[in-house]
Amino acid sequence: MDVLITGANRGIGAALLADYRASGYAAQGTARNDPALLPLDVSDPASVRALAKSLGNTPLPLLVCNAGIYLDKGHDLTAGFAPDLWGETFAVNVTGVFLTIQALLPNIRAARGKIAIISSQMASQELAPGGSYIYRASKAAALNLGRNLATDLKSEGIAVGIYHPGWVQTDMGGESAAVTPQDAARGLRTRFDALSPATTGCFETWDGRAHPL
Numbered sequence: 001m002d003v004l005i006t007g008a009n010r011g012i013g014a015a016l017l018a019d020y021r022a023s024g025y026a027a028q029g030t031a032r033n034d035p036a037l038l039p040l041d042v043s044d045p046a047s048v049r050a051l052a053k054s055l056g057n058t059p060l061p062l063l064v065c066n067a068g069i070y071l072d073k074g075h076d077l078t079a080g081f082a083p084d085l086w087g088e089t090f091a092v093n094v095t096g097v098f099l100t101i102q103a104l105l106p107n108i109r110a111a112r113g114k115i116a117i118i119s120s121q122m123a124s125q126e127l128a129p130g131g132s133y134i135y136r137a138s139k140a141a142a143l144n145l146g147r148n149l150a151t152d153l154k155s156e157g158i159a160v161g162i163y164h165p166g167w168v169q170t171d172m173g174g175e176s177a178a179v180t181p182q183d184a185a186r187g188l189r190t191r192f193d194a195l196s197p198a199t200t201g202c203f204e205t206w207d208g209r210a211h212p213l
C-alpha cells in the first residue's frame with residue numbers, strides 16, 4: 001500500500017483517492033459506510049483498532065488524516081454551540097486523528113513513512129476572525145497534535161505535515177467555495193510529496209504557502 005486516506009467516500013478524501021489511483025498508486029481509503037473502502041469510524045476506538053488489525057504488518061508510506069466534521073457552522077454566540085457538539089466534534093477531529101495515527105504507527109514506522117493531517121485555516125491563532133468556536137478549537141487542536149507529533153517522530157525520520165486544503169466545493173465547503181476537490185487534491189499531493197524530515201511540523205496551504213500558526 002502506498003497511501004491510506006481517511007474519510008475517502010466523498011469530498012476532498014474521495015478526490016485524493018481518485019487522484020492517487022489515476023496515477024497508478026496503490027491507494028486505499030476508509031469510510032464509515034462504503035463496502036468498496038476499508039471500514040473506519042475514527043470516533044470509535046474499536047473501529048480504529050479493527051482497521052489496524054486488518055492492515056497487519058503492511059508498511060504504510062503515507063497516512064492522510066482527512067475525515068472531519070463541522071457542526072457549528074453559522075452558530076450564534078448567544079444561543080449556539082450546544083455542549084454535545086463539542087464532544088462530538090472533538091471525538092472526530094482531534095481524538096479520531098490521534099487514535100488513527102497511534103494505531104497505525106507500527107505500519108508507518110515499517111515504511112519510515114509520513115503523516116498528513118488535514119486541518120484548516122480556521123486552526124490559526126494568529127488569524128482569529130471569530131465564530132465557529134467548536135470547529136476552530138478542534139482544528140487548532142489537530143494542528144497542535146501534528147506539531148508535537150512532528151517533534152516526537154523526527155528522530156525516527158517520520159515527517160508530519162499539517163494542511164489547509166483550501167475552501168473546497170464539498171458538502172462541508174458548500175457550492176460557492178473557491179476550489180474544486182480535484183484541484184485541492186492535486187495541490188495537497190504536491191505538498192505531501194515535498195514533506196520531509198527537513199520540513200516536518202509545517203502548516204501549509206494546499207497551494208504551497210506557509211500558513212500563519
Ligand SMILES: NC(=O)c1ccc[n+]([C@@H]2O[C@H](COP(=O)([O-])OP(=O)(O)OC[C@H]3O[C@@H](n4cnc5c(N)ncnc54)[C@H](OP(=O)(O)O)[C@@H]3O)[C@@H](O)[C@H]2O)c1
Pocket residue numbers: 006007008009010011012013031032033040041042043065066067068069070092118119120121164165166167168169170171172173174177
Ligand atoms: N471543504 C472545505 O472547504 C474545508 C476547508 C478546510 C478544511 N477542511 C477539512 O478537510 C477535510 C475533508 O473535508 P470535506 O470538505 O471533504 O468534508 P465532507 O465532504 O463533509 O467529507 C467529510 C468526510 O469525513 C468523513 N467522516 C466524518 N465523520 C467521520 C467519522 N466519525 N469517522 C470516519 N470518517 C468520518 C465523512 O464520512 P461520512 O460520509 O460517513 O460522513 C466524509 O468522508 C475535513 O477534515 C475538513 O475539516 C475542509
